[in-house]
Amino acid sequence: MKQWLYKITAICCAIGFSFCGLPLHAHAEVEDVICPSGVAWKTVYDILHHNWENDDDNEYHPKKDPSYAFTVFQGDHILLTEFHGDIDCEDHIPADETSVYEWGSISKTMVWVSAMQLWEQGKLDLDEDIRHYLPDDFSLHLSYDDPITMLNLMNHEGGFCETTYKPESWEESEILPLGEALQKFQPAQAYRPGEVTSYSNWGASLAGYVIECISGMDYAEYVHQNILTPLGMEHTAVSANHRDNAYVREQWEKLKSYEGKLKFISRDSENENFGDILVFDYECKEKDIYFDIYPCASVTSTLQDLVTYAQAFVNDDHPLFEKQETQDKLLSGSSFYGETEIPSCSHGFETWEFDHVRAVGHSGLTHSCSALMVIDPVSKFGYVTMTNCPENLPTWYTDYVFGKLSPETYGDQNSTTYPINGYYFDTRTNAIGMFQFIMYLGSTYCMDDIKTIYSLGNDLYQQYDPHQGRNATLYGGKIHSDGSRGLKDGFSEAHEIKGYVFKISLLTAFFLCGFIAVFILMIKHKMKKAGKLESSVNSTILTAGQIAKIISVLSAVSLIMVITQRIHRFTKSMGMIIGMIQIICIIVCVIAGITSISMIFSKNTDKSKKFLYGFSAVGNLIMIMTEISFQMYRFWGC
Amino acid sequence: MKRILDLIRVDLISFSGKKKGILIAFVTALMISILIGIFILPEFMAVCVLVAACLMTSLLTSQENQLNTAKIFCILPTDRKSIVLAKYLLTTVMMTGISLLIYILMEIAMEIDIYDSFTGGIDTALTTAEKQADISLSVIAVYNAIYSFIFMISMIIMSGSLRRYFKNGISDKKNSLIRTTVKIILIILGIVLIETVLFQLVQIQLVQSILILIFSLLEILAQPLQGLLLSMIFIGIGYGMTAYHTVCSVLEYDEREL
Numbered sequence: 057m058k059q060w061l062y063k064i065t066a067i068c069c070a071i072g073f074s075f076c077g078l079p080l081h082a083h084a085e086v087e088d089v090i091c092p093s094g095v096a097w098k099t100v101y102d103i104l105h106h107n108w109e110n111d112d113d114n115e116y117h118p119k120k121d122p123s124y125a126f127t128v129f130q131g132d133h134i135l136l137t138e139f140h141g142d143i144d145c146e147d148h149i150p151a152d153e154t155s156v157y158e159w160g161s162i163s164k165t166m167v168w169v170s171a172m173q174l175w176e177q178g179k180l181d182l183d184e185d186i187r188h189y190l191p192d193d194f195s196l197h198l199s200y201d202d203p204i205t206m207l208n209l210m211n212h213e214g215g216f217c218e219t220t221y222k223p224e225s226w227e228e229s230e231i232l233p234l235g236e237a238l239q240k241f242q243p244a245q246a247y248r249p250g251e252v253t254s255y256s257n258w259g260a261s262l263a264g265y266v267i268e269c270i271s272g273m274d275y276a277e278y279v280h281q282n283i284l285t286p287l288g289m290e291h292t293a294v295s296a297n298h299r300d301n302a303y304v305r306e307q308w309e310k311l312k313s314y315e316g317k318l319k320f321i322s323r324d325s326e327n328e329n330f331g332d333i334l335v336f337d338y339e340c341k342e343k344d345i346y347f348d349i350y351p352c353a354s355v356t357s358t359l360q361d362l363v364t365y366a367q368a369f370v371n372d373d374h375p376l377f378e379k380q381e382t383q384d385k386l387l388s389g390s391s392f393y394g395e396t397e398i399p400s401c402s403h404g405f406e407t408w409e410f411d412h413v414r415a416v417g418h419s420g421l422t423h424s425c426s427a428l429m430v431i432d433p434v435s436k437f438g439y440v441t442m443t444n445c446p447e448n449l450p451t452w453y454t455d456y457v458f459g460k461l462s463p464e465t466y467g468d469q470n471s472t473t474y475p476i477n478g479y480y481f482d483t484r485t486n487a488i489g490m491f492q493f494i495m496y497l498g499s500t501y502c503m504d505d506i507k508t509i510y511s512l513g514n515d516l517y518q519q520y521d522p523h524q525g526r527n528a529t530l531y532g533g534k535i536h537s538d539g540s541r542g543l544k545d546g547f548s549e550a551h552e553i554k555g556y557v558f559k560i561s562l563l564t565a566f567f568l569c570g571f572i573a574v575f576i577l578m579i580k581h582k583m584k585k586a587g588k589l590e591s592s593v594n595s596t597i598l599t600a601g602q603i604a605k606i607i608s609v610l611s612a613v614s615l616i617m618v619i620t621q622r623i624h625r626f627t628k629s630m631g632m633i634i635g636m637i638q639i640i641c642i643i644v645c646v647i648a649g650i651t652s653i654s655m656i657f658s659k660n661t662d663k664s665k666k667f668l669y670g671f672s673a674v675g676n677l678i679m680i681m682t683e684i685s686f687q688m689y690r691f692w693g694c
Numbered sequence: 695m696k697r698i699l700d701l702i703r704v705d706l707i708s709f710s711g712k713k714k715g716i717l718i719a720f721v722t723a724l725m726i727s728i729l730i731g732i733f734i735l736p737e738f739m740a741v742c743v744l745v746a747a748c749l750m751t752s753l754l755t756s757q758e759n760q761l762n763t764a765k766i767f768c769i770l771p772t773d774r775k776s777i778v779l780a781k782y783l784l785t786t787v788m789m790t791g792i793s794l795l796i797y798i799l800m801e802i803a804m805e806i807d808i809y810d811s812f813t814g815g816i817d818t819a820l821t822t823a824e825k826q827a828d829i830s831l832s833v834i835a836v837y838n839a840i841y842s843f844i845f846m847i848s849m850i851i852m853s854g855s856l857r858r859y860f861k862n863g864i865s866d867k868k869n870s871l872i873r874t875t876v877k878i879i880l881i882i883l884g885i886v887l888i889e890t891v892l893f894q895l896v897q898i899q900l901v902q903s904i905l906i907l908i909f910s911l912l913e914i915l916a917q918p919l920q921g922l923l924l925s926m927i928f929i930g931i932g933y934g935m936t937a938y939h940t941v942c943s944v945l946e947y948d949e950r951e952l
Binding site: 494496497498500557560563564567568571572574575578579582583586588613616617619620 | 907910911913914915917918919922923926927930931934935937938941942945949
């Protein structure tokens, strides 16, 4: 009998384990549900389910399989949940309900929810200058006297550009308290508040600090008390090191992050020995980076908790707010495309236009993870997804659930191509500071060649390429107080640069001067060796000027490397060294320039040499002008 | 300056001398490159600049080599510095002229778009490759960067061979047509060898990182104004090296026993 019992138990266990080994998915059979895209849910289910089952099985398929998870819901009804791949590809730990992922910028929505809760309680005025709520010893270095309101921060219109130094710590012990971190990494205010849209992590975290100041409690504590506990989100951490939830911290330590890379592998086939071939595979990357300004990006949770959070916004019981009106206001437009009533932002939530619905939500990206939350408050449909390999986030599933935006929705056959000319840059950049010149190199694009933007009236534009799909993108046009044009797309804006050609010519001349200085020094060395060049004080000063030019160009190149190679450990002391070097180079170039000019006007200088001194003076002038106008010396952030 | 211009005239006479072999080789290479450029691959025309650079010194000194007239410069009422400057000035102007001409032809070839129908759209292939490699450069920026890079290499080759001429002089063995042809073949074989070695090196992580670093730097410099910044830097380096070789040649030729 005992033997039989053992056998039955063993069989039950085996069945149980085999089910655990199968890919996890849950699906509610809902026959007659129609998605906001207009497609029957059953059809969408077949597509999504088939999509994730249809793995490529060829011999060069990536060996590692990083995970992603997603859920489609309607109201409190889960339509489909799936987990795919591994959270640790080396140890083959599969993704499941216990896995946690970082939310990235979806975390910001918790700041905006907190702000609306305080607004509902009458403790926060969305149109009041935030300095009113900040402590006296919190110094904001602002370029404009205009007030910065909570609504400005929600719309990413506080005027802040990117921070010069990454507000991140590599060691837990280095994490600063929120107030201190905000002051340490404060960016420059490059734009007038309320005028230019410039996505800002720092601005969102400043809003989080305002919550701290008003509520009198730590931001993470406030969120736990007022968002996580009411919703029953037990597997969510908010703080920078995720230690405010022991379970999340434990699961987060198991999580590994991956990025796709092209690799050479050997072809072993005897018949096809063509040597090595390039294949795509995933590589594990460093994950343990902590956001000092944590409210903007540090929330980490299970998929279920993100679903619970998303469902709260389509819940008629408005569990996060006392009144339904507050929830409605949160999800209503706060910033609009041109002069229309089409929202580009809804109190900090991204707003997407589809053919049949208007959805809100947020996307998120960290060093390790990526996530997306899309909700339609009317149909109560929602889609959330998370991954530990940012490039693998299945964002395209929104097309099936919510549809697309056809050009005909807002435009018609009579829409005319809008001739936008000039050079533009994305406002989310280092518009002020030592990295400013890189904006002119890599982040600027010419609009002259773009023939796919159509004017729809009321400063509303849409872009689509008739030859490449039917998905349109909306833009709002505006003219800023300085006369420059802006094209707003949700949280980002393309901002016109005045005098771009002159500035890029100056930058070209700067780099050329650096290279020419190398040849001048080589020539001088050769002539000195041949005894054709006599040493003098003036000659030494001019040589110092050439060396300064080379060092200055090398410093600029090192800054390009910091940006292109995403060197996150670029510290303030490194920036200070480069900034000081640039200041010394400016001083040396000024002295060399003055010496060259004095030699031109000296009676002892012969005519042919006057030309060379003139050449040297122009070179020094170019270096000084470039270094000053592009603020290459400006190592301080704000 | 007048003396230098007179010397340039002497060089031009020598240039249009009887020995037409190198000139014919040069013109043939030029025509083939232009035809390939128009009908198959526009950027192939840049090879003309490279060929011109390799043959320039031979073209200029072939007559001198044949008639052994190098010693005539010893008795000319001029200084050695002017002789060097005249030759460098002439070759630099000729190289610049040829490069400009080829560049204009390349632009015309791209504009008339005949090559597209013959090759099935190399532009499209290049654009696809750029997208796959996540390079945010326009096709024109890539063309300009490649062309100016070849110009830079050509100027370095040209000025280097001219410097060797002034340092060592010419003999039947040096700078001869056969020798130049062998050199070109060796260069091509060298490129193949380097490519093979690089292909092996690319698999080493450190080399990969360095290459990524260099390419990302070049990419960011090639982005503004269709590659103008990077092109100017390459062109600047080309002229800079020529200037350096000119000064070295002046000094070395001055010390040389003729």
